[in-house]
Amino acid sequence: MKHVMSDAELRRAIREITDRADSARKRGDLAMADGLDRTVREYQDAMSHRL
Structure with missing residues (x-):
């Protein structure tokens, strides 16, 4: 079963990965x-589809 990240997890991941980049x-x-x-960009796209 594939884990689907929550909105908070996605936002946190975007911040962390941006810092690493x-x-x-x-x-x-x-x-x-x-x-x-x-x-x-993939995570941001995923967030945009949730709104």
Whole structure:
């Protein structure tokens, strides 16, 4: 059974992953930052479909 994140979990994950992407960019790890940014966009898209 697949876990469906609550709205609060999604918001928390978006914040945390955004912070990690920013940190990766500061370290020069652009590939990691791009991957994390994609995940954030997917989570934001999921949130937008809930509203």
